[in-house]
Amino acid sequence: MSRTMVVGLASWVLGVGCWGLGLAVAQDRSFRTVLSEFTAPGIDRGVHDNDAPPLVRTSRNGEYLRGSIIVKFRPGTSLGSRRAVLALVDGATTPALSHASFDIVAIEGDADPEAAAARLASQADVEYAQARYRVRPALVPNDPFYASQWNFPAIDMERAWDLNPGASPAVVVAVIDTGLAYRNLMVRFTTTATRIDDTLFPSLGTIDVPFAPAPDLAGPDRFVAPRDFIWDDDTPVDMSGHGTHVAGTIGQLTNNNVGVAGVAFNVRLMPVKVVDDFWDAYFGSPFVGTDDVVARGIRYAVDNGAQVLNLSIGRTGPPAPVVRDAIANAVSRGAFVAVVAGNEAHRGNEVERLAEFAPQINGMVAVGAIGRDRQRAFYSNTGSYVELAAPGGDTSRGGITAAILQQTYDEDFMTSYLDGPARLRAPRFDVFAYEFLQGTSMAAPHVSGFAALLIQQGITNPAAIEAIMKRFATDLGPAGRDDEYGYGLINPRAALRGMGLAK
Amino acid sequence: MSRSLGASGPQCVVFLWLSLAFGNVAEAQTLSVRGFADVGATAFTASKSFGAVLGSRAGTVFGGGVEVRLSAPVFVSVRGSQFRKHGERVFVFEGETFPLGIRSTVAITPLELTGGYRFRADRARLTPFLGGGIGWHRYAESSEGADDDENVSGMHRGYHVLTGAEFRLTGWLGVAAEAQWTTVPDALGRNPNSVSAAFEETDLGGTSVRVRLVIGR
Numbered sequence: 001m002s003r004t005m006v007v008g009l010a011s012w013v014l015g016v017g018c019w020g021l022g023l024a025v026a027q028d029r030s031f032r033t034v035l036s037e038f039t040a041p042g043i044d045r046g047v048h049d050n051d052a053p054p055l056v057r058t059s060r061n062g063e064y065l066r067g068s069i070i071v072k073f074r075p076g077t078s079l080g081s082r083r084a085v086l087a088l089v090d091g092a093t094t095p096a097l098s099h100a101s102f103d104i105v106a107i108e109g110d111a112d113p114e115a116a117a118a119r120l121a122s123q124a125d126v127e128y129a130q131a132r133y134r135v136r137p138a139l140v141p142n143d144p145f146y147a148s149q150w151n152f153p154a155i156d157m158e159r160a161w162d163l164n165p166g167a168s169p170a171v172v173v174a175v176i177d178t179g180l181a182y183r184n185l186m187v188r189f190t191t192t193a194t195r196i197d198d199t200l201f202p203s204l205g206t207i208d209v210p211f212a213p214a215p216d217l218a219g220p221d222r223f224v225a226p227r228d229f230i231w232d233d234d235t236p237v238d239m240s241g242h243g244t245h246v247a248g249t250i251g252q253l254t255n256n257n258v259g260v261a262g263v264a265f266n267v268r269l270m271p272v273k274v275v276d277d278f279w280d281a282y283f284g285s286p287f288v289g290t291d292d293v294v295a296r297g298i299r300y301a302v303d304n305g306a307q308v309l310n311l312s313i314g315r316t317g318p319p320a321p322v323v324r325d326a327i328a329n330a331v332s333r334g335a336f337v338a339v340v341a342g343n344e345a346h347r348g349n350e351v352e353r354l355a356e357f358a359p360q361i362n363g364m365v366a367v368g369a370i371g372r373d374r375q376r377a378f379y380s381n382t383g384s385y386v387e388l389a390a391p392g393g394d395t396s397r398g399g400i401t402a403a404i405l406q407q408t409y410d411e412d413f414m415t416s417y418l419d420g421p422a423r424l425r426a427p428r429f430d431v432f433a434y435e436f437l438q439g440t441s442m443a444a445p446h447v448s449g450f451a452a453l454l455i456q457q458g459i460t461n462p463a464a465i466e467a468i469m470k471r472f473a474t475d476l477g478p479a480g481r482d483d484e485y486g487y488g489l490i491n492p493r494a495a496l497r498g499m500g501l502a503k
Numbered sequence: 504m505s506r507s508l509g510a511s512g513p514q515c516v517v518f519l520w521l522s523l524a525f526g527n528v529a530e531a532q533t534l535s536v537r538g539f540a541d542v543g544a545t546a547f548t549a550s551k552s553f554g555a556v557l558g559s560r561a562g563t564v565f566g567g568g569v570e571v572r573l574s575a576p577v578f579v580s581v582r583g584s585q586f587r588k589h590g591e592r593v594f595v596f597e598g599e600t601f602p603l604g605i606r607s608t609v610a611i612t613p614l615e616l617t618g619g620y621r622f623r624a625d626r627a628r629l630t631p632f633l634g635g636g637i638g639w640h641r642y643a644e645s646s647e648g649a650d651d652d653e654n655v656s657g658m659h660r661g662y663h664v665l666t667g668a669e670f671r672l673t674g675w676l677g678v679a680a681e682a683q684w685t686t687v688p689d690a691l692g693r694n695p696n697s698v699s700a701a702f703e704e705t706d707l708g709g710t711s712v713r714v715r716l717v718i719g720r
Binding site: 159163457458459460461463464467468471472494496497498499500501503 | 549552553555556557590592593594595596597599601602603604605607609642644646648649650653654655690691692693694696697698699701
């Protein structure tokens with residue numbers, strides 16, 4: 001208890017931001033107790049010794065965290081030089097983080113992180129510096145449920161499976177997202193009143209929340225090296241449903257007489273949780289999804305053998321050099337990365353910062369979305385960084401069934417917060433349904449699953465994977481590459497067949 | 504200038520040998536027909552492409568045909584042959600070849616018309632010869648799991664020159680060794696998603712050596 005109290009007190013003393021009170025409360029109550037299979041003794045997950053320094057959150061609509069920034073010094077910079085640079089912003093380094101090639105620098109809680117980062121970035125010894133911008137799932141939610149997956153015929157997937165039926169467990173795909181419904185757990189949370197998005201949600205007291213693996217996703221030895229960077233442990237359970245839906249498109253069990261199909265249904269999945277959602281915040285997770293957390297998740301995935309990284313997450317705002325650095329590192333170590341092109345086309349088409357550098361990294365692909373009519377989805381970003389298109393759904397042309405169907409949590413059991421504070425009730429993460437969702441979040445996992453098939457087929461070089469995807473893509477829109485569809489709609493069948501001598 | 508007035512090099516060779524053949528008809532002493540069968544190896548000009556898909560730029564070729572001796576020194580032959588080899592489909596990226604594990608079969612079946620001249624000395628058992636002609640090369644490529652429209656089948660015209668020597672074992676039986684150079688221009692590299700396009704190789708021809716068993720006088 002003492003550590004969490006100190007954290008909360010420190011935050012309170014700093015007197016920060018609109019999340020100040022919320023943080024103090026949240027850190028005081030950031031306990032969740034895991035009761036495995038209802039029988040195992042509870043595990044106090046509290047705050048651990050290796051936790052990051054005190055976080056000062058903005059509101060959930062805020063763009064970045066206060067009280068700290070991300071800094072990467074150039075190799076060979078002496079300790080003295082580092083101190084001198086950090087003194088410019090009254091900054092202090094924090095203990096080194098795992099899976100990170102950068103430092104988190106604590107600054108005053110009332111200091112402007114963007115200004116501090118800009119000042120440090122101009123120093124010769126600094127490779128980059130940035131604020132800790134929030135990253136969110138790239139999802140355009142929809143109402144649930146019809147049973148059809150038009151998305152697979154749209155990319156000739158059935159005939160692709162004739163050539164390569166779902167890759168193999170030798171291929172590991174990391175789902176860097178909101179977590180995954182991958183195991184049975186009963187977790188006890190101690191809740192207090194919490195303000196989220198300017199709405200005060202009441203305490204639910206101490207509640208036991210059930211988690212279960214998605215029936216159409218889980219299988220023996222299906223999941224490998226799970227890691228949670230939001231709760232800082234090895235239990236990245238999904239409290240959103242986004243990551244589970246995304247994982248379904250990558251590797252939903254297929255030909256099992258249950259539910260729906262996935263692209264690469266034999267791969268192993270690595271759940272890496274780097275993005276929080278309502279319930280994480282309400283239950284007081286010690287971390288939130290920021291650029292640095294995403295970067296660590298990427299490095300973690302590669303460190304633990306993932307060959308494909310799916311990032312159905314993103315944000316707008318200033319650039320994200322720390323994520324770019326992590327992705328470049330991942331690709332250089334042999335991992336292929338699929339990232340969303342963004343869902344902002346209808347809201348000003350702001351640049352998707354986690355995708356904008358994709359054309360400069362051979363082995364990373366930014367994925368736009370098409371609807372059932374093979375036209376660009378209304379929300380799918382356009383720009384020079386869009387490299388490929390895949391089905392992401394477009395309910396504006398075709399209704400709800402024109403979105404992407406996968407199994408995830410039944411929203412009726414976990415989205416009571418949408419009905420207002422008075423109707424908030426404990427969520428259940430053990431009740432599943434087949435939900436139609438749309439977004440480039442839904443498009444990217446098609447490409448990740450496709451990459452897994454190619455790896456199984458023998459193409460292990462990330463740059464070669466990108467090249468073959470582009471070469472065999474079905475051109476859409478204006479002839480040749482364009483800013484709406486990139487090189488076109490993925491064509492797994494053609495790519496898996498590869499090249500013959502004459503055709 | 505109309506195209507009909509122009510003639511390519513290989514066509515000139517064909518014309519030359521056919522002229523020789525028919526020019527000597529007046530001197531013909533006999534008209535004989537001989538059959539032959541041969542086996543040999545061909546090294547393809549599109550060496551990178553064949554190497555990537557089939558694992559080797561060369562392969563065995565079986566053939567056979569009929570040779571008509573219009574006069575003592577002049578002959579015309581028709582020969583059919585086949586090259587057939589299994590490999591696998593690949594992806595070529597920056598010079599690196601990634602085998603994809605999809606079995607592929609390439610079959611080349613030329614039908615060649617050759618005119619030639621035999622340099623036979625009296626009572627000599629060894630007869631050098633040379634010739635040239637035109638051929639129609641059927642190229643077929645198929646792979647496992649492919650639909651019909653994913654396979655390839657087409658006919659391409661080519662030209663060849665050859666030389667060799669025949670040794671008479673008996674009055675009715677002889678053996679020959681010969682070398683042939685063939686060009687089949689623009690038969691490969693047309694599809695941008697082909698290995699041959701990746702390597703910018705367009706010629707289906709190659710250099711062959713073979714031994715031939717000849718039956719007939």
